[in-house]
Amino acid sequence: MxxxxxxxxxxxxxxxxxxxxxxxxxxxxxxxxxxxxxxxxxxxxxxxxxxxxxxxxxxxxxxxxxxxxxxxxxxxxxxxxxxxxxxxxxxxxxxxxxxxxxxxxxxxxxxxxxxxxxxVQTEDGELPLLTPMSEVAGRLSVQAAASFLEKPKGGSGMLLGGVPGVKPAKVVVIGGGIVGRNAAKIALGMGADVTIMDIKQSTMRYIDDTFPCGIKTIMSNQSHVAEEVKEADVVIGAVLIPGAKAPNLVTEEMIKTMTNGSVVVDVAIDQGGCIEGTYPTTHDDPVFTKHGVIHYSVANMPGAxxxxxxxxxxxxxxxxxxxxxxxxxxxxxxxxxxxxxxxxxxxxxxxxxxxxxxxxxxxxxxxxxxxxxx
Missing domain, CATH: 3.40.50.720 (NAD(P)-binding Rossmann-like Domain)
Structure with missing residues (x-):
């Protein structure tokens, strides 16, 4: 051929x-x-x-x-x-x-x-060709968020992991799949306060059993998402429905409750986005600010x-x-x-x-x- x-x-x-x-x-x-x-x-x-x-x-x-x-x-x-x-x-x-x-x-x-x-999907539900780029994007999402929290870049001026005597940033990851778990892994490694949300109890149990102590797992529903987003310094949108358009799980009303200079990263943007109000950006111009919150939504993150x-x-x-x-x-x-x-x-x-x-x-x-x- x-x-x-x-x-x-x-x-x-x-x-x-x-x-x-x-x-x-x-x-x-x-x-x-x-x-x-x-x-x-x-x-x-x-x-x-x-x-x-x-x-x-x-x-x-x-x-x-x-x-x-x-x-x-x-x-x-x-x-x-x-x-x-x-x-x-x-x-x-x-x-x-x-x-x-x-x-x-x-x-x-x-x-x-x-x-x-x-x-492409295996019998056990795995997505073997999406997985490697999801791993990359999940890890990059936290690097990007940590960078844009810095004051010179418009952020709130928080260090993701804090320092002794000063609390770390709160990172909320919505979606406990490949992207979400990789984002959580890096955020934990940088010393952040990390919460993962998902709709599957089995996913919550898996994360609880396999991740280091200290990570929080919360069942994802509209009320819980609203509560967690309000308190978050960083929100990582990591929701995937294979082949389908991503659902908007974080609304603009929720974004408005966040502290100015907080950061949201919509990793699902190439599937339409799971954070309301986001649109595809580029590595040349990766962010925009809306309601005082920095939005990072580069559609080809692994290209970096x-x-x-x-x-x-x-x-x-x-x-x-x-x-x-x-x-x-x-x-x-x-x-x-x-x-x-x-x-x-x-x-x-x-x-x-x-x-x-x-x-x-x-x-x-x-x-x-x-x-x-x-």
Whole structure:
């Protein structure tokens, strides 16, 4: 199969979808790898590294897309890339379509077989391709919050961990999944007063059993969230519903009760956000202040630590890329239902129910589609 890796064009997106080592593995398996010129530069991977691994370097993005059978990316295509796609091409990337109807319609119109990293789901409910970036984003969220608490950056002037005789900042993490647990881990390590909220009792028990003493767990409901947000110096929004638009769990009315110079970080912003009033920001201009509270809502947080993120992502995606390339998407999905769950768009139709429901559109049943392929 001809596999193409474009250079990412989203603001400050320095990740790349494939490492040189991953390229070598796919090349040895008999596939042709096309890498856009300088695609790996932001992650410290040179064109020469890719050449030595067996890739062909392509200077023209249109040529890259024209020749590709499968395109692997990190972030969703932007408007200037829509018309580069051809009918029947496989697109394998983070898509987050439930928060982007324009992209959804573009992929339908172009006849792309769109497979989303974030909806690939194993039988036990794990999201193996979302997990590594969730780990990165969760850890980064606390670093960002600690930085923007500083007075010169508009914050309240609190040190996250305090010092002897002075209380630490109170960090409230809403969502006890991968993002939330990683955020809590870093916040605890920095000495903060940490509370995690979730709707599942089993998650609360797991966190209580596995985290160091001192972390607080509180069942998430509107009343409890309001109480905790009011007292928080930092709120981390870490809520995820696989494939669906994130629910607004922190309202603007709650934000208004926070102390001026407090910080909220909406890690769910690429799924529409779970903190009311947030909108996507960039690494160039990462925050805005509303109701006296600093809002950090960068939609590609892991792009800030591109090298770490690129290697972590390829570790997770490469086994699935190999399956798609070796067998074609139909056989690969028939043999691996977790991969089939990543199928969001096929032949102009929405396959992922959560995406369709976000736009009040019809969807094609995945199981029936798989049956038709047998």
């Amino acid at each position: 001809i596999i193409a890796v474009p250079k990412e064009i989203k603001n400050n997106e320095n990740r790349v979808a494939l490492t040189a080592a991953g390229t070598e593995i796919l090349k040895k398996a008999g596939h042709q790898i096309l890498i856009e010129k300088n695609a790996g530069k932001g992650s410290g991977i040179s064109d020469q590294d890719y050449k030595e691994a067996g890739a062909e370097i392509i200077a023209d993005k249109k040529e890259l897309f024209d020749r590709a059978e499968m395109i692997i990316k990190v972030k969703e295509p932007l408007k200037e890339e829509y018309n580069l796609f051809k009918e029947g091409q496989i697109l394998f990337t983070y898509l987050h379509l439930a928060a982007d109807q324009e992209l959804t319609e573009a992929l339908k119109e172009r006849g792309v077989t769109a497979v989303a990293y974030e909806t 630590v591109a090298r770490t993120s690129t290697f972590a992502l390829t570790n997770a995606t490469l086994p699935y890329i190999k399956k798609l390339a070796a067998r074609g998407y139909k056989k690969a999905m028939l043999n691996d239902y977790s991969l089939a769950l990543g199928l969001n768009i096929y032949q102009g139709e929405i396959i992922c129910q959560a995406v369709a429901e976000s736009f009040n559109q019809e969807y094609k049943n995945l199981d029936k589609l798989l049956e038709s392929w047998q």
